[in-house]
Amino acid sequence: MSLQPFSDKQLNYFKFSSIVLNDIASALRQTFKTMWDNTFGHRPGYQLWDDSPAVRNLFLAEEGGKTNVPTHLSYEEWDCTALFQATVYAKSFAMLDSTGHKRTLSELYTRHRKIPHGKFHSSVVSPTGNKDETFTLAIDQLRLLRNSLCHLEKSEIDKPTFDNYIQLAREAFKALGIKTDPIDAIGGLTESDFPTTAVRNLEQGIKQELRERIKFLEGEGSSIDELKALTNAIKEKVEGGASKEDLALLQKKMDELKEQINITQKALQSKQHALDIRIKLYGEEHADTARSYESVGVTQHKLGDFASALQSKQHALEIRVKLFGKEHADTARSYASLGVTQDNLGDFASALQAKQHALDIRVKLLGEEHAETVRSYESVGVTQHNFGDYASALQSKQHALDIRVKLFGEKHPVTAISYLSLGKTQHNLGDNVSAIQSIKHALDVHIKLFGNEDAETATRYQSLGVTQYNLGDYGSQLHSKQHAFDILVKLFGKKHADIARIGHLLGVRQHNLGDFASALQSKQHALDIRVKLFGEEHPDTAQSYESVGVTQHNLGDYALALQSTQHALDIYVKLFGKEHADTARSYESLGVTQDNLGDFASALQSKQHALEIRVNLFGKEHADTARSYESVGVTQHNLGDFASALQSKQHALEIRVNLFGKEHADTARSYESLGVTQHDLGDYASALQSKQHALDIRVKLLGEQHADTVRSYESLRVTQHNLGDYASAPQCKQQEFDIRTNIFQRQRSRKFCAGGNKMAERVSRKRKQIDYKALHESSTADVYQVNGKKRYRSKSKDCSRSGKAAK
DSSP: OOOOOOOHHHHHHHHHHHIIIIIIHHHHHHHHHHHHHHHTTTSTTOOOOOOOHHHHHHHHHHTTSOOSSOTTSOGGGOOHHHHHHHTTTOGGGOEEOTTSOEEOHHHHHTGGGOOOTTOOOSOSSOTTOOHHHHHHHHHHHHHHHHHHHHTOSSSOOOHHHHHHHHHHHHHHHHHHTOOOHHHHHHTTOOGGGSOHHHHHHHHHHHHHHHHHHHHHHHHTTTTHHHHHHHHHHHHHHHHHOOOHHHHHHHHHHHHHHGGGTTHHHHHHHHHHHHHHHHHHHHOSSSHHHHHHHHHHHHHHHHTTOHHHHHHHHHHHHHHHHHHHOSSSHHHHHHHHHHHHHHHHTTOHHHHHHHHHHHHHHHHHHHOSSSHHHHHHHHHHHHHHHHTTOHHHHHHHHHHHHHHHHHHHOSSSHHHHHHHHHHHHHHHHTTOHHHHHHHHHHHHHHHHHHHOSSOHHHHHHHHHHHHHHHHTTOHHHHHHHHHHHHHHHHHHHOSSSHHHHHHHHHHHHHHHHTTOHHHHHHHHHHHHHHHHHHHOSSSHHHHHHHHHHHHHHHHTTOHHHHHHHHHHHHHHHHHHHOSSSHHHHHHHHHHHHHHHHTTOHHHHHHHHHHHHHHHHHHHOSSSHHHHHHHHHHHHHHHHTTOHHHHHHHHHHHHHHHHHHHOSSSHHHHHHHHHHHHHHHHTTOHHHHHHHHHHHHHHHHHHHOSSSHHHHHHHHHHHHHHHHTTOTTHHHHHHHHHHHHHHHHHHHHHHHTOSTTHHHHHHHHHHOTTOOOGGGGGTOTTOOTTOSOTTTOTTTTTTSSTTSHHHHO
């Protein structure tokens, strides 16, 4: 079947298509060969271009071992996009600029010209007679001509436009030293030169060029994180003070990056442009369109625009389900990617569902022992952990670890990651001994592979320190934290986001050890860095304000403490709105501060806000919801509303038993807190039972020689006394005294920090002054023991110095 007769415009379109796909590509191959031969052909160890695998590998090596050019194929198969990459964008032909830095030909001669879309270079001849510039301008002119063909809305070109294209192509060929005979002959072609097969081939070739063009656009954002990190590092060093030589070098770096300041936004624009082209070319329901939607979503996610990312990824998923069905590798990838964004939105229930879908598909398609399947197990475990279902998280992460050990062995980076992730869940389950073993294993593997001076090594030292702290091994904990801090300072200097994070956590630990002055200094330093790096309206800045407020309170500066905590809440509300996990946490933190100021009515209101948000986000069966119920109960108790307090604390206990079982640190805390309210209601029998449960759990989990166990003995003794059990009460008191003495002596012998004796004494004397912020960093911190003076666990009655106990 023959085609319908062509109009003149259609004929012009096919003529120009033939030039782009055949003649321009051929000219670019000749140009590339000339450039290679002139630059490398006669160097020792190199050879003239003969298109052999050996010479293609030499080109790949000159590119640093990584290139978008398909060097595994003959260069006769390289399309225009690949040839542009191999010439004006290639590192192989980079030259020194005026500052002594190597730049690609495109960076040297065309980037600064900023040719508008649809326009061309007015001339391809260098105004200064520079041959390299002329070569570059000519190649770039051919690129612009190729782009014009790809972006045509119709398969038609009018005569003036066609004549202009032909003239521009002829000038570019001449500048490159390529004969223009093929272009000159194009005018003589007629409709008979474009039979059905030729037309179909041209159309297919144009589509392929467009696909490669889209890939190039999407690749614009591939190094977003790297460029952002480099820009921040340069900025920090300039602000931190440097020698004149350093500043000069850094200024050059900044000049190179000044066009990359908005790289993330530009990447998003490039990917959005690629998506628009694909929709126009293929429509919505096409595999390439789905890929573009997902790519846009990934960049939106990196920008922190999770709502838009969710929408883009949902589009990709819907297209893939419609095209491939639910049991397909691309569908699984969409489910997994969607789950990551839902995780970041705090919608853990939906995230778990999406990730579970991805896992089920991968198990069915790929089997259990496959890298993608194990990644899904790990990801599901992370969401289960975030959801507070630590038992299920442990199971998923253990499964992931077992598969990775089988696939890669013990001494592999991904296996180390699994050990680290497993350790975090073991930590939250209160199994600190196993957690330390897992995290230590991850640390040892990482040090063996990457050495001590590595940012990830610092992160693992930090994780190890958190668990050591919860085991009561404060000396080792501080050593680990200091080690992490020293590594990061050496790598990045003192003004870096990781330094701020370590400094912040160091401040939290110093606070919990009772060294409030040092804690405030560490936290304030972290806050200053974060404000400088991120500005006021950033989650990390809000976190620092909140934590600084806690320490200010314990130093007795209540006005500043309230101001800092309120400032943190305002930032969270502005960034995330009221229905967000961080906002809920900030409301609860504000309530604790108000509690400690004695403003119980405001505290109850703040904590009630936190509870309502968490119930809406997570439902009632969630660890954070349980914490809110307990926290509300404490304030109700402080207001004297013991009946409501009992109800709230009972809710918290029931949730924790359902989530964690009876033998868990959080469950023990709930039993003890419930016992305090039962005691003050005069129900000493129930109080004794609850407190005994708490003590039994703590002895089993933490052992006798732990501060939380001491607290349980103390609380139990008071209730025994009020029940008239004067025989048991002294025994309890003696055990309490013996344990406190042992803890003091152990800490004294360790000399875990400067002024070790005084600090050890503070540990036993000031355990009630716990940094509330540590609640969100360490599962064993006690929300209710915020300030020893005010005793907001309602121990004004349930303690040895209370009125009843004294009588």
